[in-house]
Amino acid sequence: MSFLNPYLLFGSLALAVPVLIHLVRREKSEIIPFSSLMFLLKVPKRSIRQQKIKNLLLMALRLLILALLVGAFARPYMTQPANPVANANSNRGVVLLLDTSYSMRYGNNFDKLKSEAQRRIDSLRAGDRMALIAFNENASLVSRPTSDKNALKAALDTVEPSFEATRFYEAFALADRVLGEFAGDQRQLVIISDFQRNGWNRSSRESVIATDVKTETVNLAVKDWTNVGIDSVSVDQTSFTRTYSGRLIARVHNYSKDRPVEVPLSVTLNDKEVGRKPVTVSANSTALAEFTGFDLPLGFSKGRVRIDAQDPLKVDNEFLFVIERREKLKVLVVDAGKPKQSLYLRQAYTSTAELPFEVTIVTGSAVTPEEVGKHEVVIINDVPRLPDKVREKMDELRKTGQGQLIILGENAEIAWWNTYAKLPVKAIQRIFVPKDRGRPSVSLTTYDQNHSIFKPFKTSTRVALNSAQFFAYVNVEAKPGAAVLAKYEDGSAVIVESANADHGLLVFNSTLDSRWNDLPLKPSFLPLFHEIVRYLSRYNESRGWYALGEGIPVTAGLESVAAAVIDPKNERQTLGNLTAGQTKFFTPSLPGFHEIRVGPDTRMVAVNPPASEGNLDSMPPEDLLASVQRTQGESQRAGIFGNEEKDEYARRQMGWWYLLLIAFLACMAEIYIANRAYKTT
Amino acid sequence: MSRAVEQTPANRFIDPKVLIKIQNLELVARTVVEGFVQGLHRSPYMGFSVDFASYRQYQPGDEIRRIDWNVFSRSDRLYIKLYEGETNTRVLVLLDVSGSMNYGSGEIKKIDYARILAACLTYFAHHQRDGVGLLTFDTDIRVHVPSSRRRGQLLTILSEIDRIQPSEQTEFRKPLRFLAEYLTRRGLIVLISDLYDEPDNIIAGLKALRAKGNDIIVFHIMDNFELTFPFEDMAQFEDMETKRKLHVIPEYLRKQYLMILNEHMERIRKELSGTRIDYCLMDTSKPLDMGLFTYLAARSKSV
Numbered sequence: 001m002s003f004l005n006p007y008l009l010f011g012s013l014a015l016a017v018p019v020l021i022h023l024v025r026r027e028k029s030e031i032i033p034f035s036s037l038m039f040l041l042k043v044p045k046r047s048i049r050q051q052k053i054k055n056l057l058l059m060a061l062r063l064l065i066l067a068l069l070v071g072a073f074a075r076p077y078m079t080q081p082a083n084p085v086a087n088a089n090s091n092r093g094v095v096l097l098l099d100t101s102y103s104m105r106y107g108n109n110f111d112k113l114k115s116e117a118q119r120r121i122d123s124l125r126a127g128d129r130m131a132l133i134a135f136n137e138n139a140s141l142v143s144r145p146t147s148d149k150n151a152l153k154a155a156l157d158t159v160e161p162s163f164e165a166t167r168f169y170e171a172f173a174l175a176d177r178v179l180g181e182f183a184g185d186q187r188q189l190v191i192i193s194d195f196q197r198n199g200w201n202r203s204s205r206e207s208v209i210a211t212d213v214k215t216e217t218v219n220l221a222v223k224d225w226t227n228v229g230i231d232s233v234s235v236d237q238t239s240f241t242r243t244y245s246g247r248l249i250a251r252v253h254n255y256s257k258d259r260p261v262e263v264p265l266s267v268t269l270n271d272k273e274v275g276r277k278p279v280t281v282s283a284n285s286t287a288l289a290e291f292t293g294f295d296l297p298l299g300f301s302k303g304r305v306r307i308d309a310q311d312p313l314k315v316d317n318e319f320l321f322v323i324e325r326r327e328k329l330k331v332l333v334v335d336a337g338k339p340k341q342s343l344y345l346r347q348a349y350t351s352t353a354e355l356p357f358e359v360t361i362v363t364g365s366a367v368t369p370e371e372v373g374k375h376e377v378v379i380i381n382d383v384p385r386l387p388d389k390v391r392e393k394m395d396e397l398r399k400t401g402q403g404q405l406i407i408l409g410e411n412a413e414i415a416w417w418n419t420y421a422k423l424p425v426k427a428i429q430r431i432f433v434p435k436d437r438g439r440p441s442v443s444l445t446t447y448d449q450n451h452s453i454f455k456p457f458k459t460s461t462r463v464a465l466n467s468a469q470f471f472a473y474v475n476v477e478a479k480p481g482a483a484v485l486a487k488y489e490d491g492s493a494v495i496v497e498s499a500n501a502d503h504g505l506l507v508f509n510s511t512l513d514s515r516w517n518d519l520p521l522k523p524s525f526l527p528l529f530h531e532i533v534r535y536l537s538r539y540n541e542s543r544g545w546y547a548l549g550e551g552i553p554v555t556a557g558l559e560s561v562a563a564a565v566i567d568p569k570n571e572r573q574t575l576g577n578l579t580a581g582q583t584k585f586f587t588p589s590l591p592g593f594h595e596i597r598v599g600p601d602t603r604m605v606a607v608n609p610p611a612s613e614g615n616l617d618s619m620p621p622e623d624l625l626a627s628v629q630r631t632q633g634e635s636q637r638a639g640i641f642g643n644e645e646k647d648e649y650a651r652r653q654m655g656w657w658y659l660l661l662i663a664f665l666a667c668m669a670e671i672y673i674a675n676r677a678y679k680t681t
Numbered sequence: 682m683s684r685a686v687e688q689t690p691a692n693r694f695i696d697p698k699v700l701i702k703i704q705n706l707e708l709v710a711r712t713v714v715e716g717f718v719q720g721l722h723r724s725p726y727m728g729f730s731v732d733f734a735s736y737r738q739y740q741p742g743d744e745i746r747r748i749d750w751n752v753f754s755r756s757d758r759l760y761i762k763l764y765e766g767e768t769n770t771r772v773l774v775l776l777d778v779s780g781s782m783n784y785g786s787g788e789i790k791k792i793d794y795a796r797i798l799a800a801c802l803t804y805f806a807h808h809q810r811d812g813v814g815l816l817t818f819d820t821d822i823r824v825h826v827p828s829s830r831r832r833g834q835l836l837t838i839l840s841e842i843d844r845i846q847p848s849e850q851t852e853f854r855k856p857l858r859f860l861a862e863y864l865t866r867r868g869l870i871v872l873i874s875d876l877y878d879e880p881d882n883i884i885a886g887l888k889a890l891r892a893k894g895n896d897i898i899v900f901h902i903m904d905n906f907e908l909t910f911p912f913e914d915m916a917q918f919e920d921m922e923t924k925r926k927l928h929v930i931p932e933y934l935r936k937q938y939l940m941i942l943n944e945h946m947e948r949i950r951k952e953l954s955g956t957r958i959d960y961c962l963m964d965t966s967k968p969l970d971m972g973l974f975t976y977l978a979a980r981s982k983s984v
Contacts (some may be wrong), residue, residue: 030914034920035780036875036920039942039945040918040929040938041927042941044937066687294863331913
């Protein structure tokens with residue numbers, strides 16, 4: 001028997017109160033000197049005893065009433081079903097949870113798992129049913145509940161150790177659903193696992209396994225385990241130079257609690273070793289190994305970091321990564337040929353060799369459509385007008401992915417630019433702030449924080465756009481469909497983006513030569529114009545590697561294309577057609593290099609098994625079971641009962657009603673006896 | 682009464698208020714015992730005394746020395762002088778000094794009450810030129826001052842009364858047996874006690890004394906709480922004699938206690954009246970002088 005509100009049982013301490021009062025008063029009862037007890041002692045004992053018995057009976061009754069009330073409020077219920085004998089004779093329904101996470105590759109753990117599962121299947125009696133669930137990061141039903149031992153064994157043969165991490169909760173959740181199919185049977189759950197501590201997230205998980213399920217654990221955890229693995233590799237995925245100038249840092253983790261290790265670590269690129277060094281890692285610690293300065297071919301290079309460690313878990317001794325060497329982004333700046341007009345722009349994009357930009361500057365009168373076509377991004381830096389052919393070419397190139405930024409300033413002929421139908425704004429007039437607005441300057445105060453060109457200002461407070469002062473600008477009005485990305489404090493637009501149909505055109509309405517504003521002199525200038533060019537070129541840095549189980553984004557360009565993934569086994573997995581700009585996520589199931597094909601583009605991603613699985617520290621199975629198995633109270637609160645079960649549980653909880661009834665009868669008896677005693681006295 | 686207690690030890694117990702009331706009465710012994718000192722008690726016997734009563738003619742057999750020769754010389758007849766036999770009675774105050782006498786629910790304890798009573802009687806008797814003695818007892822005889830009419834007797838007795846310290850249990854058999862053996866002359870015995878002993882013991886002892894011709898007055902000193910048992914709360918009652926403790930819930934025991942007490946008193950009263958022993962219940966909550974007055978008034982009527 002147990003209680004739904006066990007804390008209310010503390011109320012039974014109240015029982016001690018009358019007894020304590022009796023004892024305290026007895027201890028402290030007044031001593032009255034009396035001349036002689038001669039007559040008192042002659043009072044017949046019988047009457048005193050009768051009185052005592054009456055008093056004791058009254059006290060016992062009152063204590064009983066109190067105890068019954070406390071018991072009733074604590075809501076007692078029977079933990080055993082009303083017909084346990086019937087259940088004992090019924091068939092068993094067994095769910096076998098098989099841990100297939102990659103930690104089971106340690107030594108011959110997986111063989112042990114299989115032989116234990118085999119033994120369990122063999123021990124099934126006629127009429128018993130069993131289901132097999134394999135779990136790692138996900139849980140999957142390997143075999144539905146069946147009594148067919150051969151089918152179960154066949155299903156067991158298909159179970160292989162994965163490269164994924166352990167997650168117990170999903171396994172228990174699925175087991176609970178399967179156990180639900182064993183209604184009326186004696187339900188049993190057997191978990192065969194190494195009970196890795198990492199597999200259980202203790203935070204706020206509700207218990208999933210029903211109270212009446214008999215649980216059993218087979219613990220395959222190795223006591224004195226040892227493991228060295230590579231946790232992660234930090235690498236710049238993209239390089240714009242032939243020689244890799246970034247840093248490649250590999251982190252080696254020694255999970256052993258007491259033994260330091262020294263392992264040789266090597267880095268290979270396209271199966272060619274580019275670095276090697278020994279790494280010493282103290283016990284239960286990590287060490288870093290750094291490499292740089294190796295040559296990169298154009299395109300994707302497959303990289304591997306490997307340690308030659310003699311531990312029984314080999315999976316984490318190798319770590320894959322990908323580096324892409326790209327050509328620099330070609331940016332064409334077209335200006336009016338004024339001195340220093342594009343000085344700040346050029347400096348912004350070419351100040352260091354590592355910057356992925358290559359800038360060409362021409363004047364508006366000299367620019368040709370061919371020149372425009374050679375670049376990925378074109379910046380029209382405040383020119384009076386453009387040759388019509390160039391303007392038409394630009395319209396055409398935008399469709400193929402070219403990004404364009406048009407800067408309207410003091411040189412721009414407003415009337416001419418207003419004839420350009422594709423321009424997302426209508427220029428109205430030049431505004432000289434001191435004269436027209438009656439103030440020294442205006443600032444850029446409002447911007448669309450979700451737009452990627454403002455990403456640096458969203459994440460950092462060091463650079464702020466509003467520090468720049470604008471003394472003059474071309475007042476523009478955004479056309480329908482165009483998006484105003486930034487505004488001055490007086491509400492007029494600063495940066496306007498063309499409508500989605502004509503994607504890839506931005507308009508900035510002040511100059512970049514520090515005459516109309518001091519933006520080029522502010523720290524916010526560089527990040528803003530870097531991000532504008534990155535955005536316009538759709539330049540997207542991907543990651544050097546992903547962990548198994550993570551979703552890898554696959555995004556289409558400007559056109560609808562078919563996407564597919566070639567996995568490490570060279571098997572093609574189609575992702576279907578992607579519409580322009582659509583992103584799909586692909587979740588790899590194998591570690592290794594995956595080739596992602598989106599239309600004509602191909603990129604390479606490296607996928608590694610999750611590093612957390614390398615820590616083989618195990619938890620006591622009892623702790624895990626205690627966390628996942630419901631108590632009676634939880635079961636009731638969760639309301640996880642069928643109608644029959646509900647009736648059964650309701651019956652088991654009827655105790656409080658009986659207790660109150662008995663308490664009522666005891667009250668009646670108490671009143672009767674107390675009244676009689678009172679009348680007698 | 683308390684003012685009297687503050688006086689000098691020798692006469693501290695003599696409450697003037699009490700004495701005023703008592704002096705209006707005469708303490709007359711029921712039984713005239715032989716005595717040779719002039720007193721107020723009229724003797725039914727003629728005898729050797731100092732107060733002339735009358736003459737009678739000489740008869741052969743009379744003592745020649747009792748012939749009044751002066752009358753003979755004047756009348757030539759032989760007359761014998763008869764004197765009124767004025768005798769003193771011997772009053773012995775038996776005072777119970779057992780532990781139970783130390784009980785008192787109010788200002789006055791039973792022993793104090795008994796002391797005053799004893800002192801009053803002693804003084805009174807001494808004033809009447811009776812021989813006065815004192816015997817205090819509990820389980821045994823503690824102090825015994827034999828009866829005497831000596832000049833300092835009153836002070837001796839009063840100082841003995843003053844020194845009384847109640848302590849032991851009550852045991853009537855032994856002191857009363859001692860008295861029955863010891864007292865050779867008849868007299869008035871005043872027993873002042875709470876009579877916490879078996880009635881048989883008390884009655885047997887007193888009967889023995891009565892059989893020897895003594896006149897006996899029993900003052901039964903009881904506290905009002907003993908008579909009514911008004912206690913309410915449960916408590917441990919401690920026997921002042923034996924120190925034994927008893928948990929008592931008064932409301933349950935009162936009825937039976939009072940019944941047993943009344944039976945005890947009734948039996949003593951009956952037995953004593955059967956042997957012509959006077960019994961007077963003195964409630965310490967009632968004024969002492971009223972008790973004495975009532976008793977002595979009744980006593981005087983009966984003589």
